[in-house]
Amino acid sequence: MATVALPILFPFLLILVFVVIKSSRAAQIVGVLGSASLLAISLFLFIQVNEQGILTLNVGGWEAPMGITLVVDHLSVIMLIVTSFIVFAISIYAIGFMVGNHKTNKFYIFFFALIMGVNGAFTTGDVFNLYVWFEVILISSFVLIVIGDSKEQLEGGIKYMALNLIGSLLFLAGLGLLYGETGTLNMAHLAQILRTSEHSLLINSSTTLFFIAFGIKAAVFPLFFWLPASYHTPNITVTALFAGLLTKVGVYALMRFFTLFFIQDQVFWLNVLLVVAGFTMVVGGMAASAHYDIRRILSYHIISQIGYMIMGLAIFTPLAIAGAIFFMIHNMVAKTNTFLIAGMINKLKGTFYLKDIGGLIKQSPLLAVLFIIPAFALAGVPPLSGFFAKFILFKAGAESEHYAIVAVAVFTAMLTLYSMVKIWNEAFLKESPTKEFSAKGVLLKIPNKLSFIHFLPSIILGLGTVFLGLFAQSVYQFIAEAANQLIDPEIYINTVLNINMQ
Numbered sequence: 369m370a371t372v373a374l375p376i377l378f379p380f381l382l383i384l385v386f387v388v389i390k391s392s393r394a395a396q397i398v399g400v401l402g403s404a405s406l407l408a409i410s411l412f413l414f415i416q417v418n419e420q421g422i423l424t425l426n427v428g429g430w431e432a433p434m435g436i437t438l439v440v441d442h443l444s445v446i447m448l449i450v451t452s453f454i455v456f457a458i459s460i461y462a463i464g465f466m467v468g469n470h471k472t473n474k475f476y477i478f479f480f481a482l483i484m485g486v487n488g489a490f491t492t493g494d495v496f497n498l499y500v501w502f503e504v505i506l507i508s509s510f511v512l513i514v515i516g517d518s519k520e521q522l523e524g525g526i527k528y529m530a531l532n533l534i535g536s537l538l539f540l541a542g543l544g545l546l547y548g549e550t551g552t553l554n555m556a557h558l559a560q561i562l563r564t565s566e567h568s569l570l571i572n573s574s575t576t577l578f579f580i581a582f583g584i585k586a587a588v589f590p591l592f593f594w595l596p597a598s599y600h601t602p603n604i605t606v607t608a609l610f611a612g613l614l615t616k617v618g619v620y621a622l623m624r625f626f627t628l629f630f631i632q633d634q635v636f637w638l639n640v641l642l643v644v645a646g647f648t649m650v651v652g653g654m655a656a657s658a659h660y661d662i663r664r665i666l667s668y669h670i671i672s673q674i675g676y677m678i679m680g681l682a683i684f685t686p687l688a689i690a691g692a693i694f695f696m697i698h699n700m701v702a703k704t705n706t707f708l709i710a711g712m713i714n715k716l717k718g719t720f721y722l723k724d725i726g727g728l729i730k731q732s733p734l735l736a737v738l739f740i741i742p743a744f745a746l747a748g749v750p751p752l753s754g755f756f757a758k759f760i761l762f763k764a765g766a767e768s769e770h771y772a773i774v775a776v777a778v779f780t781a782m783l784t785l786y787s788m789v790k791i792w793n794e795a796f797l798k799e800s801p802t803k804e805f806s807a808k809g810v811l812l813k814i815p816n817k818l819s820f821i822h823f824l825p826s827i828i829l830g831l832g833t834v835f836l837g838l839f840a841q842s843v844y845q846f847i848a849e850a851a852n853q854l855i856d857p858e859i860y861i862n863t864v865l866n867i868n869m870q
Contacts, residue, residue, distance in 0.1 A: 371416065372425040372438045374409045375448055375487035378402070379480040386476045395473050396463045402480065403459035407452040410445065417445045418846075422853075422863040424493070432864050433554030437493035439864055442850035443693065447490045447620060450697045453832060454612040454704050455483055458605060461825040465605045465711055475515055482508035482609070489617050493864055495546065495553040498621065499539050502585070506532050509614060512606045513598060524601030531594035535584035542577030549574070556864035559629040559857055571632045578625055579640075586618030588678060589647035592671045596655070599670070600663035600720075604711035607663060611670055612704035616696055619677045623692070626681060627854040634684075641682035646776045649675030653783030660722040660794070662710040665787055666703070669746065672780055673699050679777060680761050683768050690851035691760030694844060698753035698836055702742040705829035709739050712818055712826070713795055722791065727800030734823060736796050741830040743788040745837070748781050753836035760844070 382402045389395050416423060417440060427436040440448070459479075466475055485504030492498050506529070513525040547553055549571065550561045562571060580591065587595045595615070599607050626637065652672030656665045673695070680692025710720060712735055717725045729736045745752035748759075758781060765774035836843055853860055861867070 370425065371409075371413060372423050372440050372491065373427070375406065375413070375452075375491060376438075376484055378406060378409060379484035379487065382480045383477055383484070386473045386480070389473055392473070395476050399459045399462065399476050399479070400456070403452065403456040406483070407449075407456050410448040410452040413440055414445050414449055416440075417442060422860060424864055431866065432493065433552050433557035436497060437554060437556075437864055438491045439493035439555075439860070440491055441860055442846065442853055443620075443623070444490050446693065446697060446847065446850060447616070448487060450700050451483070451486055451490070451613060454609075454700060454829070457704070457708070457825040457828045458609050458612075460821065460828075461608065461708055461711070462605045464819070464822045465715070466603060475512070478508045478511045478515075479609070482512065482613075486613050486617055490620065493555050495555060495558065496543060499536070499543060502539065502617070503536060505614065505617065506536065509610065512609070513602045515606070516603060518601075521601045524598035528594050528598035531584060535581045538577045538584075539581035542574045542581060545574040545577065554864070555624070555628055556861045559861050560865065562629040563631060571630070575630045575632065575637065578630070579622075579637075582618045582621045582625070583644070584618070585615070586622060586674055586678075587615045587671050588644050588674055589651050589671075592648070592652070592674075595671060596664060596667045599667040600661065604663075604707060604714065608704050608707035608711070611666065611707050612700045615670060615674055616700055619674060619692075619696060622678070623681055623689070623854060627684075627689070628857050628860070638682050638684050641678055642770070642773055645675045645678035645682050646773055647675075648672065648678060649776055649780040650783075653780045653787075656787045657783055657790075662713065662720045662722060662791060662795075663707075665791065666706050666710060669706075669784060669787065670703060672784065673703070673746070675780065676758070676761060676777060679773055680764065682773070683761075683764050683770055684855075685764055685768055686848065686851050686855050687760060687767065688764035689854050690844065690848045691757060691764050693847045693850055694753075694760055694840075695757035697847075698745065698757045698833070701829050701832045701836065702745040702754065705742040705826055705833065706739075706746070708826045708829065709735065709742070712822055715822070716818060717800075722794035724801055725795045726798040727796075729796040731800070732818065735818070738823065738826045738830055739792070739796070741833055743792065745833045747785040747788050751837045753833050753840070756837060756840040756844075 385398060386395060389398065423440040425438040426432060427438065482505055485501045485508060488501035488504065489498055492501060510525055510529045513528055514521050543553065550558055552558060583591045599610060649672050652668050652675065656668035656672060659665045676695045677692045680688045680695065713725060713728065714720050716732060719725060745754040748754045761777065762774050
């Protein structure tokens with residue numbers, strides 16, 4: 369079905385348009401309209417998946433496993449919708465925050481190149497093409513980090529690129545071993561072969577390489593150091609985009625691989641994932657509690673909350689997998705929103721450092737309300753999306769008697785609440801400091817006023833968070849189907865390989 373390729377082809381066409389466009393204003397308009405069109409495409413695919421089941425496209429007419437296969441199942445279409453929703457909000461946000469020498473078509477070219485790579489990763493049915501899309505993401509994100517040409521950005525970009533290149537090399541090595549063992553890289557065909565393979569030692573070698581590679585991409589413990597070293601350096605628009613999408617592609621790959629075909633020594637690997645999840649949650653949460661730069665606090669929270677997603681995968685029940693998916697989409701929306709709000713705080717106060725901020729509840733009550741929504745959602749306060757995501761995971765952990773990881777998750781939730789309260793108290797409740805220099809001796813920038821266009825993206829994402837909470841049951845029903853397909857991938861395998869299921 370040709371529509372399966374639209375999430376990849378449409379961003380590519382937009383890139384060609386931005387190469388031709390000369391006007392910055394025209395680029396901004398095309399960026400918003402293009403993002404809205406991507407959202408419409410994703411919703412159309414959602415309707416098709418609901419009506420027809422798993423959608424496939426064999427590029428060039430070559431049947432799987434010989435050719436390149438694109439697959440959109442329940443999990444893929446969920447990720448496409450949430451991605452396009454975030455991209456739409458950020459494309460509006462960029463109008464007010466990509467300023468000065470950032471305001472060029474170069475940003476939009478690599479913005480949509482990144483989206484093309486992310487969508488490609490979510491729709492590919494081939495392991496090698498997943499590697500290709502990861503490289504598209506890596507190159508595009510590196511360019512986006514260094515747009516602006518500051519020394520801090522270059523340092524952050526080098527750290528980001530270096531560590532992620534290591535992950536790419538390990539990914540490529542794993543591909544070689546996997547292909548040498550099975551003779552195929554089609555995911556469905558791999559699942560068909562590896563479920564009956566007795567060569568567990570050889571398969572575990574590939575599994576280890578993929579686990580480390582995707583662990584770097586997802587920023588799990590102890591492979592997360594590149595994230596807090598780089599995410600605070602670029603323009604806040606870029607940071608918000610990265611926060612919502614990049615690590616989630618790594619989590620998606622872990623979910624796909626460890627449910628579809630890496631089932632050798634499953635008990636061992638699930639225990640490894642459980643330990644990694646616990647340390648990821650605690651270390652990220654504690655590191656966030658120690659900082660006063662909003663960007664660094666939120667960056668460490670990305671790491672902490674990745675642990676919840678890995679926790680759901682490690683428990684490996686339909687309820688736990690559903691909880692991991694629910695938590696992932698909740699976190700993508702809420703975490704992006706907190707970074708957008710951080711950018712607005714910086715625009716009003718000229719700094720991201722909490723000690724130099726205050727009085728925002730009087731200066732901008734709307735901003736205070738917009739912050740409360742994602743902050744409370746991330747902390748797990750009902751009836752917002754984070755409460756239901758955590759409740760599902762806690763319930764799954766208790767039912768499967770994984771009490772230790774549930775206790776760790778509850779403790780991490782308290783750390784998240786503490787960090788959100790710290791931002792609230794420092795930035796909104798306390799009186800605004802009256803000084804020209806920051807606590808670090810840096811001359812503070814002249815503050816700016818915020819207009820409706822600045823608030824609009826946060827309003828959109830805030831409504832998304834409220835929607836996920838108020839309509840959690842309806843959302844969960846579709847997510848549960850995605851989780852069931854991951855736990856029992858027979859329909860996925862048969863659909864992709866065109867096997868008669870009668």
